Amino acid sequence: MNTATSNGTLESLLRGQPALPASPLAWLNRLRAEAVDRAGALTVPSTRDEDWRFTDISPLTKMPFHPVSSPSPLDAGEIAGLALPEAGARLVFVDGVYAPHLSYNEAGIVVENLAAGSSRHGTAIEPHLGRHAGFGDNIFAALNTAFLRDGALIVVPCSVSVAAPVHLLFIATQPEAVSYPRCLVVAESGSTVTVVEDFVALQDAAYFTNAVSEIALADSASVRHVRVQRDSSAAFHIANCAVSLACASRYQAVSIALGARISRHNLNVLQASKGAECVIDGLALITGHQLADTHSLVDHAQPHGVSRQSHKCIVDGAAHAVFNGKIMVRPGAQRTDSSQSSRNLLLTGKARIDTKPQLEIFADDVKCAHGATVGQLDDEEVFYLRSRGLSDAAARNLLTYAFGAEIIDRIPVATLRQRLEQIVLAQTHR
Amino acid sequence: MSTVLQDLVNQPYPHGFVTNIESDVAPKGLNEDTIRLISAKKNEPEWLLEFRLKAYRQWLGMEEPKWPNVRYPKIDFQAISYYSAPKPKKKLNSLDEVDPELLRTFEKLGVPMNERAALAGVAVDVIFDSVSVATTYKQRLAEVGIIFCSISEAVQQHPGLVQQYLGTVVPVGDNYYAALNSAVFTDGSFCFIPKGVKCPMDLSTYFRINTQESGQFERTLIIAEEGASVSYLEGCTAPKFDTNQLHAAVVELVALDNADIKYSTVQNWYAGDEQGVGGIYNFVTKRGLCKGVNSRISWTQVETGSAITWKYPSCILRGDNSVGEFYSVALTNHRQQADTGTKMIHLGKNTRSTIVSKGISAGHSNNSYRGLVKIAPTAAGARNYSQCDSMLIGDQCGANTFPYIQVNNPGAQVEHEASTSKIGEDQLFYFAQRGIGAEEAVSMIINGFCKDVFQQLPMEFAVEATKLLGLKLEGSVG
Numbered sequence: 001m002n003t004a005t006s007n008g009t010l011e012s013l014l015r016g017q018p019a020l021p022a023s024p025l026a027w028l029n030r031l032r033a034e035a036v037d038r039a040g041a042l043t044v045p046s047t048r049d050e051d052w053r054f055t056d057i058s059p060l061t062k063m064p065f066h067p068v069s070s071p072s073p074l075d076a077g078e079i080a081g082l083a084l085p086e087a088g089a090r091l092v093f094v095d096g097v098y099a100p101h102l103s104y105n106e107a108g109i110v111v112e113n114l115a116a117g118s119s120r121h122g123t124a125i126e127p128h129l130g131r132h133a134g135f136g137d138n139i140f141a142a143l144n145t146a147f148l149r150d151g152a153l154i155v156v157p158c159s160v161s162v163a164a165p166v167h168l169l170f171i172a173t174q175p176e177a178v179s180y181p182r183c184l185v186v187a188e189s190g191s192t193v194t195v196v197e198d199f200v201a202l203q204d205a206a207y208f209t210n211a212v213s214e215i216a217l218a219d220s221a222s223v224r225h226v227r228v229q230r231d232s233s234a235a236f237h238i239a240n241c242a243v244s245l246a247c248a249s250r251y252q253a254v255s256i257a258l259g260a261r262i263s264r265h266n267l268n269v270l271q272a273s274k275g276a277e278c279v280i281d282g283l284a285l286i287t288g289h290q291l292a293d294t295h296s297l298v299d300h301a302q303p304h305g306v307s308r309q310s311h312k313c314i315v316d317g318a319a320h321a322v323f324n325g326k327i328m329v330r331p332g333a334q335r336t337d338s339s340q341s342s343r344n345l346l347l348t349g350k351a352r353i354d355t356k357p358q359l360e361i362f363a364d365d366v367k368c369a370h371g372a373t374v375g376q377l378d379d380e381e382v383f384y385l386r387s388r389g390l391s392d393a394a395a396r397n398l399l400t401y402a403f404g405a406e407i408i409d410r411i412p413v414a415t416l417r418q419r420l421e422q423i424v425l426a427q428t429h430r
Numbered sequence: 431m432s433t434v435l436q437d438l439v440n441q442p443y444p445h446g447f448v449t450n451i452e453s454d455v456a457p458k459g460l461n462e463d464t465i466r467l468i469s470a471k472k473n474e475p476e477w478l479l480e481f482r483l484k485a486y487r488q489w490l491g492m493e494e495p496k497w498p499n500v501r502y503p504k505i506d507f508q509a510i511s512y513y514s515a516p517k518p519k520k521k522l523n524s525l526d527e528v529d530p531e532l533l534r535t536f537e538k539l540g541v542p543m544n545e546r547a548a549l550a551g552v553a554v555d556v557i558f559d560s561v562s563v564a565t566t567y568k569q570r571l572a573e574v575g576i577i578f579c580s581i582s583e584a585v586q587q588h589p590g591l592v593q594q595y596l597g598t599v600v601p602v603g604d605n606y607y608a609a610l611n612s613a614v615f616t617d618g619s620f621c622f623i624p625k626g627v628k629c630p631m632d633l634s635t636y637f638r639i640n641t642q643e644s645g646q647f648e649r650t651l652i653i654a655e656e657g658a659s660v661s662y663l664e665g666c667t668a669p670k671f672d673t674n675q676l677h678a679a680v681v682e683l684v685a686l687d688n689a690d691i692k693y694s695t696v697q698n699w700y701a702g703d704e705q706g707v708g709g710i711y712n713f714v715t716k717r718g719l720c721k722g723v724n725s726r727i728s729w730t731q732v733e734t735g736s737a738i739t740w741k742y743p744s745c746i747l748r749g750d751n752s753v754g755e756f757y758s759v760a761l762t763n764h765r766q767q768a769d770t771g772t773k774m775i776h777l778g779k780n781t782r783s784t785i786v787s788k789g790i791s792a793g794h795s796n797n798s799y800r801g802l803v804k805i806a807p808t809a810a811g812a813r814n815y816s817q818c819d820s821m822l823i824g825d826q827c828g829a830n831t832f833p834y835i836q837v838n839n840p841g842a843q844v845e846h847e848a849s850t851s852k853i854g855e856d857q858l859f860y861f862a863q864r865g866i867g868a869e870e871a872v873s874m875i876i877n878g879f880c881k882d883v884f885q886q887l888p889m890e891f892a893v894e895a896t897k898l899l900g901l902k903l904e905g906s907v908g
Binding site for chain 2: 050054331332334344346347348349350351352353354355356357358360361362363364365366367368369370371372373374375376
């Protein structure tokens, strides 16, 4: 990538920035100004950068994206099919703009849009907003922060347990639109919450979603996080999710990537204090010429941490899946117990997988294991099902479905789980 | 032990003087004239000079690789003399004159008596006549048509063969250090096994007796024709002292239809002292090409020395049904850094590869496994199994794993597993209970950890390698 193009891209992406109204919070204005400076100094990554070696985002830089000022007016009927009946609260963003008439909150905790909530809950969010998702060397996080005006804010008070999930629905309706979804979850000590981030499209348009989520767990807090990316197959989706775990807290995540022409999900989990636990699972199910890239980092910075990760990719057509899972065990993070598996299923001769489960260990009293497999369906398993009277196609569909269903089954919201199972079933039915 | 080692490394060559120094040592620095001088000194044909110059010109446009997980001060390539005549070694008259520490090392390793003398630099004819032994070996090899000589000799005697294969596996501009080596290499080994010949002996045996100055920029080329097979051992378990800090070698292997090459390395170069002062930089490019069907290339390495190791013995599996193997033990202690692993490039149908890597880090060292398994769209039915295990001894060291897996064919089966462990208090306690001291226990545990790799070594080296690891880890546990 030459500098001329990248600067051109940046200029076009930063064009809408000066129009943002100043926030009443001085620290927020400062944060945004910092991010604008940083975004100006960074260049758009190319495949010459190790972190983007397999993900060529040059198609993204060639599109003329612009932020949306007047979102399409949607009524509740149009999104009825996307609603989750279990949800205790819902925030809807249409092309990145908050839609209050589609949102509700019956959860009994703070679930509001950031623009409204930031002044009211300024002290609660200042230590967290923009502090976990660093943008020092990440241009997309910097751009998101530079455009930070609105987003979702969830604050769960001390020792409050919310059973009903909070549903964050990000709907894309316009072509060439760029949106910067932002989400901040603050789980105070001993609290419990389930958050569903759902990215959907109402039409098959080429748009760009650049999302940042920050999740901060205080001591003994527990957060379940479901992330479903079902953008249109022409869209671009880049997401940075940063999670910080305090003492004895527990974070469970399931990320499902089904859509987008090019998607990239960076999930960084920092075990900032001892005894933290995280379970992160992922599934990418792609076809056609899609590219789905997941980069995860579990940073065991303190002792007695536990992490479990299972990432699966089902790659059909001429699609390309990328997985880079890094487990870091810092000096002194003794008694860390970590395991990771990357399992990949290639369904056609044109599909491609690049996987790299990576370990960096600087402490000796640890248990770390990782494994990776790439292959096709096992002939013996197909034979077994055929001997029970299934056709070859039915046997293969069933096995492919079962491969993906293992991850989907871990979603704690029944309606969402069933809906995704239907999607996977339809997609694996050939 | 380290001060003795340091003294040994730092000691000048009191008996080494070179007559007519002007003509035998090239002035420091690297330019086209230096390369022309090297080529002229070695009386090389025109095509080889062109090969060197082409490499040099590419090297000028290249940058030193920054991606390895190693740290070292910048190397001044203009401060190195790229050609000098072999230095006469200090001759000793009997084993009594050899440093007792060195003898203790041999004792611990179990090096055979007659070889100890040769390795320590005692004039070998005092003990036995190495020339006649070497000649006997050479005759036996010549009878079956095997060519085994230095690469300079091969350039003179068999220029056609060298020209046909040199640079075909590692192209001149492959990487920074390979390009440098291609431009300035001075010597190395050449081995040619003709069609259908099974090499009657491990070439190691011969090699060990002729411990010669291999030089800083070593070049090795091994060719196994259809149906041929050979086992080659490079290096040796005994500590090797060298005044050159930078070593940039290139090894190329070519296996034609049904050929089989087994290449084993035991490397124990000076690793610097406990504070990381001194030590050799070992930046090596090793690659084998399974050119023909059913061919097989197997790399086995035991890396215990060098301050920095940067090497990835690789296999390009082009022939259908060809097999690539990589077995490695890399041990780092004190301030050593190792970034090593392999690349298995599957191009042909039903190609198979196995990777077994064992990394042991102790002290303040850093040990990385970096591997690539690439399955091309053409490699239907390809199969890979990788296992890389790390063991950490102490909490100041690091163990990293960077396995790249790139699959472009649905018929491929690729499996990768990695684990990390340590020598536990409970394990040592168990040994102590049975009357086995800590040091011996560590040696046994390490031996068990590395068993899969040692099994691949020629027998006598497997025995020595086991002892070598125990020796290298002396004092790091308990």
